[in-house]
Amino acid sequence: xxxxxPPVVDAAVLAARFAARAAESGDADVAYTVIDTPAGRLVAxxxxxxxxxxxxxxxxxxxxxxxxxxxxxxxxxxxxxxxRLDDARRELDEYFAGRRRDFxxxxxWSLATPFARRVLQATAAIPFxxxxxYAQIAAAAGSPKGAxxxxxxxxxxxxxxxxxxxxxxxxxxxxxxxxxxxxxxxxLLGIEGVRLG
Numbered sequence: 001x002x003x004x005x006p007p008v009v010d011a012a013v014l015a016a017r018f019a020a021r022a023a024e025s026g027d028a029d030v031a032y033t034v035i036d037t038p039a040g041r042l043v044a045x046x047x048x049x050x051x052x053x054x055x056x057x058x059x060x061x062x063x064x065x066x067x068x069x070x071x072x073x074x075x076x077x078x079x080x081x082x083x084r085l086d087d088a089r090r091e092l093d094e095y096f097a098g099r100r101r102d103f104x105x106x107x108x109w110s111l112a113t114p115f116a117r118r119v120l121q122a123t124a125a126i127p128f129x130x131x132x133x134y135a136q137i138a139a140a141a142g143s144p145k146g147a148x149x150x151x152x153x154x155x156x157x158x159x160x161x162x163x164x165x166x167x168x169x170x171x172x173x174x175x176x177x178x179x180x181x182x183x184x185x186x187x188l189l190g191i192e193g194v195r196l197g
Contacts (some may be wrong), residue, residue, distance in 0.1 A: 028077050028078060028079035028081065029047060029048075029074065029075035029077040029078070030045050030046070030047055030052070030070055030074055030075055030077065030078040030079070031045070031046050031047075031078075031079055031080075031081035031084040031085060032044060032045040032046070032053075032063075032066075032067065032070075032078060032079075032080055032081070032085070033080060033081065033082040033084075033085045033089070034057065034063060035085070035088070035089050035092055037092055037093075037096055038096050038187065039056070039096075039161070039180065039184050039187055039188065040056055040057065040058055040180075040184070041056075041057040041058070042054050042055065042056060042057065042092070042161075043055040043057055043060070043063050043066040043067075044085050044088050044089070045066070045070055045078075046084060046085055046088065046108070047074065047108045047110070049106065049107075049108035049110070050105060050106030050107045050108040051088055051105045051106065051107055051108060051159055051162060052070075052074065052107075052108040052110060052111055052158065052159070053066065053070060053111065053158050053159065054088075054158070054159045054160055054161060054162060055158075056160070056179075056180050056184070059179070059180065059181070073111060074110065074111070087104075087105060088105055088162075091103050091104065091105060091162075092161065092162075095161070095191070096191065098191065101128035101129075102128060103162045105162060107124075107159065107162070107163070109121075111158040112153075112156075112158060113153075115141070115143070115149065115153060116153035116156065116157075118141040118142060118143075119137060119138075119141045119150050119153040119154060120153065120154075120157060120159075120163050120165075121141075122137050122140035122141045123137055123154065123157075123163055123164060123165055123167070123168060124163050124164065125140070126164055126167040126168070128164075128192055129192045129193050129194060130167065130194075131167045131168065131169045131189075131194060132167060132168055132169070133168065133169055133170065133171045134147040134150050134151050134154075134168055134169075134170065134171060134176065135147045135150075135171050137150050137154070137168055138150040141153075147171070151176070151177065154168055154177075154179070155177060155179055156179070157179055160178075160179055160180055161188065164188075165178065165179065166178055166180075166184070166185045166188040166189060167189070167192075167194075175196070
């Protein structure tokens with residue numbers, strides 16, 4: 001008599017099935033995927049309210065570190081669900097191909113403090129191909145003497161590119177800083193036709 005054994009199921013297959021069910025049922029609070037772009041690999045995360053995080057993978061250590069931070073700050077109920085981020089992937093692809101000037105993605109601002117949110121919303125209003133200064137953004141955010149805190153808020157922008165902190169320059173005309181590094185800032189400004197120097 002042959003002994004019946006339960007089928008062996010690979011743990012990765014089970015994890016994929018669980019992720020798919022969680023994504024479909026809405027049981028996950030945060031969906032994520034990794035998107036390859038000319039500026040590097042981005043970890044994109046979304047809540048039901050909208051895009052909450054775009055992180056340069058190389059600057060944040062790894063996908064796992066980004067997910068650990070999201071688990072601490074938002075929810076541990078995170079699932080890899082690339083289909084839920086198809087709009088973000090498509091709009092980023094169009095931007096890098098020069099076919100998109102504005103992002104139409106809903107934004108979840110929950111990773112930003114109230115001041116940072118005002119700064120980032122003022123930054124989001126800078127038109128494609130144009131720049132502003134830290135002082136101008138500080139004033140637009142209601143803190144005309146707050147250029148330094150404005151720079152700090154921009155440096156912690158949880159959604160770079162979509163919230164275009166790369167468009168903010170130093171008052172004297174220099175590049176200033178950028179969370180993704182100056183070479184990425186130059187790349188993004190170049191895509192938008194901004195002439196430097």
